[in-house]
Amino acid sequence: MKIRTSLTLKNTAATAAVFLICLTAIYLVSEHTRSKTFFHTLESEAITKAHLFLQNQVDARIMQEIHLNNRNFIDEVEVAVYTTGFRMLYHDAVQNDIIKEDSAMISRILQDRSIEFYVGDYQGIGMLYAFDGDNYIVTAAAYDRYGHDNLAKMRTTLGILFIIGVFLLFVTGYLLARAALQPIRGIVREAGAVTASHIDRRLPVKNAKDELGELALAFNALLSRLETSFNAQKTFVSNVSHELRTPLAALIAELDLALQKERNEEEYRKAIHHALQDAARMTKLIDGLLNLAKADYRQEQIKMEAIRLDELLLDVRALLLRAHPDYRIELLFEREEDDDRMITVEGNLYLLTIAISNLIENNCKYSEDHTSCVHISYWDEWAILRFSDSGSGMSEEELHNLFTLFYRGEQESMAEGHGIGMALAQKIVQLHHGEIAAHSEPGQGTTFIVELPHI
Template identity: 65%
Template sequence: MKIRTALTLKYTCVTATIFLLCTVLIYLVSEHTRDQTFFRNLKSEGITKANLFLAGQVDARTMQSVYLNNRKFINEVEVAVYTTDFQMLYHDAIHNDIVKETQGMINAILKKKEIEFHIGKYQGIGMVYMYKGKQYIVTAAAYDGYGYSNLVGLQEALIIMFIVGLLLIFVAGYFLARMSLKPIRNIVNEAEIITASHINRRIPVKNEKDELGELSIAFNELLKRLEISFESQKQFVSNVSHELRTPLAALTAELDVSLQKERTCEQYRHAMLNMQQDAKRMTRLIDGLLNLAKADYSKEEISMREVRLDELLLDVRELIMRAHPDYNIELVFGNEDDDDDRLITTLGNPYLLNIAFSNLIENNCKYSANHSSMVQISFRDKWSVVRMSDNGFGMSDKDKENLFTLFYRGAKEQTVDGHGIGMTLAHKIVSLHGGNIVVNSEQGKGTIFVVELPHV
C-alpha cells in the first residue's frame, strides 16, 4: 500500500471517528433536551387541569370528554388528581390509566414533592399541588409524539450528513495526501535520474527549513560523499593498474628475452634474479594496497587495545634492522616521569601502528645519506609524541604539499625504490587513531616527522 493511500485511510478513519462521536453527542443532547422539555410540559398541563377541576370552573365529565376527543388526534396528557390519603378526585381516563398510581408512589411524591419517571414509551410526573392551603397529588403522563418525530428527523439528517461528510473527508484526505507527498514524488523522480555516470547531479532544495528540505540536503550530502568515493575509486584503480603494469611488463620482457635463445646458467640465473626482484616489488605493492584498505576501515571495525609506544618502536626497529642491516635507528626517551608508562601508552591497533611507524622510519633511512633515523619518544598534555628525524636530502615545498597523496613520488623517485603508498598509509593510520602527523623538512637539511597520539 502506498503512503498516499495509507495516509488517506488513516486521516479518514480518525476524522470519521471524531465526526461520529460529534453526531452521537448531538443526538444524545437533543434527546435529553426533548425529555426535559416534555417533563416541563407535563407539569404545566397537570397544573392547568388540576386548577380547572379544583376551582370548579369545568366539571369532570366535560374535562374527560375533551380528553377523549383530543386523544383521537393528538397525544393528549392524561391527568389524575388525588388526596394525600390516596383518594382519587379526578382522572382523565380511569379505564386507560397510564400511570397506575399506587400508595407507594403517593408516599414518594409526598416525600420528594415532585418525581419524574418513564412508563414504556410514555413519560410521567407526580407532584404535590397546593390549592387553597391544602395539598393534593397530581399525576400526568403522555407520549411525546411530536418530540420523537423531530428526533427521528434529526437522526436521519445526522446519518445522511455522516455518510456525505465521510465521502467528502475521504476525497479531501486523498487530495491533501497527494499534495503533501507531491514533493516526495519529485524527489523520487530526480533520484531516478541520478546514475553512476550522472552522480554529479543533485536534488533541488526548495525550502531548507522543512523536513523535505532537510531530506534533500542529507541526500545531496550523501551523493557528494559517493561522488568523492567513486572518483577516488576510479583514481585508485587507474593508479594501481599503472603501478602493477611496470613490474609485470618488466617480468614479461625478462621472460620473453630468456626464451628467445639458449643461454648459459649464469645468464638464466641473472634473468631469474631480475624476475624475483620484480615479483618482490609487486608483492610489496600488493601488501601496501591491502594495508591501505585496512586503514580505510571505520574505528569501530578495528580491534583496539592499550599499546606502549616504547615497546612498539623497539619491535619496529628490530623488524627494520632485520630487513635492512645497513640502516641505523636510534631510540631516545625525552621525558622522565614516574607515570611515564601511562603517558606513552595509547589505545590502538598494534599491527596498524607498526606499519605506520615502519613506513615513517624507513622513509627517514631511505632518504638520508647514512641511512639513519633518530626516534624520540616524549609526552605533553594529553599527547604521546614520537619524533622521527634524519639528516638526509630533505623535501621541496611541492613534495611536502603532496607527501600524503596516494602514489605520489617525490623528486628522488628515480634513486629510491617505492610506490608512493607508505606516507598515505601512515597518515590514514594516525588519523584513524585520533592523532596528528606533521612534517618539517628543508632541502639539504633533513626531514622531521612528528606523530601525536592521545595517551590513556
C-alpha cells in the same frame, strides 16, 4: 499501498471519527434537552389540570371528554389527582391508565415531592400539589411524538451530513496529500536520473527549512560522498593498474627473454633473480593495498588494546634492523614520564606497527646515512612522536601531496616505493583519533610529527 492513499485513508478515518463523535454529542445533547423540556411540559400540564379540577372545580366529566376528544388529534397528557392517602379524585382516562400508580410510587412522591420517570416510550412525572392547606398527589404522562419525530429527522440529517462530510474529507485529503507529496515525486524522478555516469547530478532544494528540503539536502550530501568515493575508487583502480603493469611487464619481458634461446646457468640465475625482484615488488604493493584496506575499517570493527609506545618503538626498531642492517634508528625520550599512561595509547598493535614502520623507513630511505631519529614525549592529553632524518628535504609541492595515495616525489630515484606508505600512515593515525603532520625544507631534512591521545 502508496503513501498518498495511506495518508488519505488515515486522515479521513481520524477526522471522520472526530466528526462522528461531534455529531453523536450533538444528538445526545438534543435528546437530553428534549427530555428535560418535555418533563417541564408535563409538569405544566399537571399543574393546569389540577388547578382546573381543584380550584376552579371544573366538572370531571367535561375534562375527561375534552381529553378524549383531543386524543384523536394530539398526544394529550394523561393527568391523575390523588389524595395523600392514595384515593383517586380525578383521572383523565382510567381505562387507559398509562402510569398505573401504586402505593410505592405514592410513597416516593411523598418523600421526594417530585419525581420523573419513563414508562416504555412514555415520560411521566409525579408531584405534590398544595391547595387550600392540603397536599394532593398529581401524576402526568404522555408520549412526546413531536420531539421524537424531530429527533428522527435529526438522525437522518446527521447521517446524511456524516456521509457527505466523509466523502468531502476523502476527496480533500486525497487532493492535499497529492499536493503535499508532489515534491517527493520530483525527488524520485531526479533520484532515478542519478547513475554511475551522472553521479554529479543533485536534487533541487526549493525550501531548505522544511522536511523535504532537509531530505533533499541529506540526499545531496550522500551523493557528494558517493561521488567522492566513486571518483577515489576509479583513481585507485587506475593507479593500481598502472603500478602493477610495470613490474608485470618487466617480469614477462625477463621470462620471455630467458626463453628466446639457450642460456648458461649463470644467465638463467640472473633472469630468475630479476623475476623474483619484480615479484617481490608486486607482493610489497599488494601488501600495502591490503593494509590500506584494513585502515579503512571502522574503529568498532578493529580490536583495540592498551599499547606502550616505547615498547612498540623498540619492537619496530628490531624488526626493521633485521630486514635492513644498514639502517640506524635512534630512540630518544625528551622527558621522563611520571606515569606510564602518558605514553600508552588505545590502539591496534598491527596497524600502529605498520604506520610507525613506514615513517621510520621513509626517514631511512631518503637519508644518505640511513638514519631515523625518533623522539618520544607527551603534552596534555597527547603522546607525541617525532620522526626526523637528515635527508635533502622536500619542496612545497611535495609536502602538499605527501599523504596523497600513489604520490611519489622528486626523490623517488633514491629509493623504491609505490606511494602508499604515507597515505597508509595517515589513515592509521586518523583511525586512532590522532594527527600527523610533516615539516621539511630543501636541504634540511624532514620531520614527521604524530600525536595520539594517551589513555
